[in-house]
Amino acid sequence: MTAILFYVFAALAVGSALVVVGQRNPIYSAFGLIVTLCALSAIFGLLGSPFIAVLQVVVYAGAIMVLFLFVLMLLGVGAEDRKSGRTLKTVAAVLAAALALEMGAVLVGAAPAPVASFDASTRAVAHVLFSAPYLYVFEATSILILAALVGSIVLARRDP
Amino acid sequence: MSLTPVQQELTIAVVKVVVFFGALLTLFSVMTWAERRLLAFMQFRLGPNRTGPIGILQPVADGIKLFFKEELIPAGAHKWIFVAAPALAVFTAFLSIAVVPYGGTVTLPRWGLLPAWLQGREITLQIADLDVGILFIFAISSLGVYGIVMAGWAANNKYTLLGGLRSSAQMFSYELALGLSWVGVILLAGSFRIQDIVAAQDGPRGLLHWNFVQQVVGFAVYLVAATAEVNRTPFDLPEAETELVAGFHTEYSSMRFALLQMAEYVNMITVAAVGASLFFGGWLSPVPFLPDSPLWFFLKLFAGLFFFIWLRGTLPRLRYDQLMAFGWKVLVPLATINILVTAAVVLFGPGLLASWRRMLG
């Protein structure tokens, strides 16, 4: 059951990722990406990480992609009118394929045999997140977000 | 008839889904009628009162009418998205209400009519009891904006696009306040599970333990943000008739229009149900001498829905810049301060209380 769901969502993710890359209209790309993200969220859930799964939807699908769509609509972006150069495309495709193969060589078999029991409940994740090494990083992210907030307001202001 | 445990679970789930969504659809259609009637009364009119006794069959008539209307897709529209948008809106709306509990756990009676495996079985009055329930609602409701944005964009029309833009900005902004307003409640309960949150509000003094007492700021923020989140007056700018014709659903007709409407009402029901669970103790009884029961939950739910209708009958619409300023400069800081205070109380409260107790003998 879980495996079937996994492959369904994996196919969905890959398909919509191809839509992201293949569509010339950025709005379609954005919708494709949203589907990918939701599918990935489901996969996270299937891999036993409910908290991250929900967070993925909230942050990525719920916030970041809304921002993307908002900007796309605000700027009234249409479809691309020029194609990318053939050489670039070819080289990029070859390199991407090479990278994928190499990563496959690294990753496949790299993962240790999975442990039997796995607890990634919110409480467990929170315990790791709010203790020694990560706590300071967590605090630092608040500064990062503040900086991003201020920065984006300053950058997007009409009168600099 | 013997079923494997998995099949049993599945059967129960299907029955729950069917019953619950049947009830929800009924509630939705009654809501459309109730809203029109109540608004009419507030404005010294009568409202729909011809179809059936006191007009109660009006939703049926509306449904039939919408069903038989022509489905129009504008020539310049992005067809697939235009079609998918209402479905997505309804889908997210239904999905999020699935984790709201409307009662605690009940034990089925040992009636002879029931299959043996059902007798004495404990059933949770909730479709899905998620560990991250409230986060799930948050996640799904944040997806809800896509239905509107897609609808607004796909119609390829200035007014719908503006409606979609407005709603994305509005929902995006108020979602923050909405989520933050929950945090206080979550801190108090120490869990994302809505069952736990409701249970945390139980106590010997009835409604005094409910969160709207301790979390009065959070509740106020929730009330405002939730109203904005479901695009209800006074925050119904995405569909402001005087400015945007009908906003994002200008180009929709027939059943797709009905679906968008349904999404809006179901969202409203969700928000009221979540409010009832988080701030008004869900199915808990307000007074100690009456038993807890799902009836209380529905009573609170109806009160919440009435409140939304009442708001619509009372308040004028906000201006767009006022809306954004209010969301970011009032609600978000207020909710943040609420979190800080709540967290401080949760963290230091017991210690301080203990030391005071110790000091006072």
Add this chain to the structure above:
Amino acid sequence: MVSGVLEDRVLMVLPFMVLLLPLAGFVVLCLFGDAIRRHGESRGAGILACVTVLTSFVLSAWSVVRLLGLVGGRDGLRFSQPYLGFEWMEAGGFRVPASLLVDALSGVMILVVTGVGGLIHVYSLGYMAHDEDNVRYFSYLNLFTFFMLLLVLGGNLPVMFVGWEGVGLCSYLLIGFWFKKQSASDAGKKAFIVNRIGDAGLILGMILAYHAFGSLDLVEIADNAGSLAPEALGELGVVTAVCLLLFVGACGKSAQIPLHVWLPDAMEGPTPVSALIHAATMVTAGVYMVARLAPLFVLSETAMLVVAAIGAATALMAATIALVQTDIKRVLAYSTVSQLGYMFLACGVGAFGVAVFHLFTHAFFKALLFLGSGSVIHALSGEQDMRRMGGLRRFIPWTFWTFLVGTLAIAGIFPLAGFFSKDAILAGALGRHGNVLFAVGLVTALLTAFYMARLLFMTFFGRYWGAEPHVHESPWSMLGPLVILAVGSAVGGFVDIPHFVQPVFRLPEHAEGHHFWLPWVASLTAVLGIAAAYYLYVVYTEVPARVAGSLGGLYRVLVRKYGFDDLFNWIARRGVVQGSRDVLWAGLDTAVIDAAVNGTGTAFRALSRGARTLQTGLVRGYALVMLGGAVALVSYLLWAR
């Protein structure tokens, strides 16, 4: 916790109330100051400030009573460590709990701070009544009281340090209270900067102390002090370093050589501020700290000697400068510096209890003298030059009589407070270090009596030289505190402070050598000083000018205050500014650094001319290179595996 802690629930809470009342006052005045002023209720603001501090005094007294009621713990140590319930800082093994420490020493200190502070608040009601900004004034005063209480109540060095910095801040704010006056704001900055130097020492001392003792808790430091490894002691041991660094901090706050220069300038602030901060409380923080860490200081002979020597030198130097000052408040300021030196002298010879005793009595009579001088200044509508006073005895009798009590007290006339504490210090110094310290102390006592009497005679006797026609006695809100302080100055010496605080220092109460002749010699010295002043400033008033003329060189040195200000100015101008310009800028920056930078730049420009062709500006081209790089890197890693 330590076994000496005795449970007293009331005592676990009272100190926080003592602390929080003035803070609450500050918060209210700070938040609603504008509103209060708009409604013309500034008098109410002052009364609020007074009430908070006086209530705080009552609670302090209650705390001390509870403290006395504690059944004696280990070694007769009685203390309580109220804990606010959370850690202020925690990093690894380093923890700083938000805790206080109430024992005999801090008990005495909070009584002085809230008692004298309360009186000065009341006095300020009258003194600042006509200032339009007095809400701000009272809010600062309340804030100061809070920080001072935090300083003396802090249960560990960091908490104490918060108070320490806080009082420094308030001192700065209050010296520069009339910030529209250039000299006032300059004086504020000077005080702040000089204090920073001392604070740097204090911080370093704290760090080193943590290194040495593994704790910053005051009680634990005292506990651990006895069990240190022998190599930590000795002339160049870590204890000496800790003590000397901490003493640098004390020097800054308590205006000891060479960091004393800010205190006389601090007289630009309102007179009650001078009385509260720069006479009775804040400047004694250094003495308090040294006394607080007495178990540490006694371990280092060197540090003790330095403390005693600096104290003695400061006492003598400041007293000589006070001889020639003509500004009434500056005389008192130098007198304060001198008396603080006295206290350090007492610390340095191991008589910590006596130092605290002198601190206690000094708080009374110096506050009295400052407030009296404030009353004089008030009477003359702002005149501070003693040469324009004289004969005021007839116009402002209440001020005169209380001032007289204060003068006699500081001069050390029996049975006023100063007699006892000063006598005890001299007794402590006697027989130590070849009696040099004793001699310095005695000479200083003589000079003290002389310049205080000079102040008294120039101000209240003889002919009136001033221009103000309407010399008026101050209102009762000012005279009341004067009278109370006068009573305190008169009888304060009978309180046996040394004995009371002795357990805190963990020293054996060594029997002071009772020299029957010492009180007589001390009294005689005081009388001699007063008599000389009477002779010079009442009987033969033309003599001082002649003396100044004949001792021209010495006189000029004194008037220039031994050139400390000039020295610091010279260091700033010559050392910092000129050195930076001539050596660092012209020599180092331009010739070495700039040259290197420019050379690098030139070299790279030549290089870049070649590399520029790669720079297409097309982002995706760069990304492609990155991707290629990633592929290459992973290939290499795979190959290397």
Add this chain to the structure above:
Amino acid sequence: MSPDLVQPALVLSLALFAIGALGVFLRRNIITVFMCVELMLNAVNLAFIAFSRARGTLDGQVLVFFVLTVAAAEAAVGLAIIIALQRGRDTLDVDAFDLLKW
């Protein structure tokens, strides 16, 4: 849930990563390029989650949390920059931005 999904998840992760990387070169619209970068980030997240599942430790989850945070900040700033670029250049073609300053 099911531990035998770790290996397929890793494969999915690298597939998505490669697709995202490819998209960066195929697409000209700067926002789409940005979205492709987000896709790559998500592929990495998936790898984190898969490894977290495999090793039974939660550090991977926490890292994903941080990636999400950084992505949010990055999106906010990046989109603000894009808006500013659009104002200045009136186009969103990546190749139009080939100067460091104008």
